[in-house]
Amino acid sequence: MSLKMMNSVSRTVAVASPSRLTCVSVSANTAGGKKTVSGGKTVSGNKTVVGANSESKRQTEVAAYLETLPGYGPLSGPFEGVWDPLNLSATASLGDVRRWRESEITHGRVAMLAAIGFIVGEQLQDYSLFYNFDGGITGPAINHFSQVKQGFWEPLLIAIGLAESYRTSIGWATPKGTGFNQLKDDDEYETGDLGFDPLGLKPEDPEELKLLQTKELNNGRLAMIAIAGFVLQEVAEPGVxxxxxxxxxxxxxxxxxxxxxxxxxxxxxxxxxxxx
Structure with missing residues (x-):
């Protein structure tokens, strides 16, 4: 083998990263004691690490993004900062985090309405002023649905379908390839902002808006716990x-x-x- 061939020996090495195995073509320069990566960058030493930087960058971006969301900091007590006991954010992308926050806000709003409806429904069930509250629906709220008369479910399903269709058109991106079930980008849609503000309560100041969003998030979290407690209590004591x-x-x-x-x-x- 000639000296020229010895100085230009090409081989492929496998470089492991936390998320994937990357193959990198490396040319060994035996005369200079250096290795040249196929991208043209010359590095010294015995090892070349590829892929770890991208994983570290992803984790840094996710952590930085979480700190910008409403609910982060002392105002989100009793859990200051990001409450993530299962450490789901460690392997999540920005798209995952935004979709989870959208789900949390949505379920919090539904839970706030449910908690109020749970109590009001039990107190007003004997008043004929309210539809289906004519004495035919009685007892704990967990049994009310089974007592609802015909003609209630159809309008309810139509209303829910219209509301969800509107929410989807506002916040969700058009599915493309593997980009299914993803929200629109930050510059197109802010999580939870559906433009519904009939009373004009949304402040223009960013700090005041973030404070109001944090309050909504905290009350939504409390409502999810409350409605779960209501249901479990009535299951534990049937008829009460x-x-x-x-x-x-x-x-x-x-x-x-x-x-x-x-x-x-x-x-x-x-x-x-x-x-x-």
Missing amino acids: EIFEHLFFNVEKEVIEEIDEIEAELGLPPSIPIPTL
């Missing part, structure tokens, strides 16, 4: 409504305290403890 359960416990505690005072004074119990 939320406020009936709460007021029953309060009433029972008051009566027990009165009985204790009467016992200390040597008086007979004047009010019996209520039973369901």
Whole structure:
């Protein structure tokens, strides 16, 4: 083999990164003791790492983006910063994070309406002023849907379909290739901003807007926990409504305290403890 051939030996090396295996063509210059990557960049040493920089860049971009979102910082207490116990952001892309935040905002808004409707529905179920609240729907709210009369579901499904179609047209990108189920870019759509502000509450100042968005996010998170608690409570105690359960416990505690005072004074119990 000639010296020229020895000085120009080409080989392919596999470089591992956290997300993929990359093959890089490297030319070995035996005379100079250096290696030249196929891109034309000359590096010294025995190893060339390719791919780690892109993974590190992705993680840095995701972390920086999370810090710009409403809900980050001391105002999102009791969990300051990013609450990510499963560390999902470690392997997520910016598109994933934006889609998750969109889902969180949407479910928070639905939960706030659900929590109010849960309580109001149980309190107004006997008033004929409200549709289907004519005495035919009674008991805990978790059983109301099974008691709804015909003619309610069709308009409801149409209304939900129109609302979701509008939300999709505003925030979601047209599917292209592998880009299915993705939101539009930041410059086209801000997560949660559907342009619905009939009362004109949206402030123009960016800091005030972020504060208001954080409050909405926090209340949405609380509402998701609350509605889950409502449902589980009524499942645990069949036939008992939320406020009936709460007021029953309060009433029972008051009566027990009165009985204790009467016992200390040597008086007979004047009010019996209520039973369901």
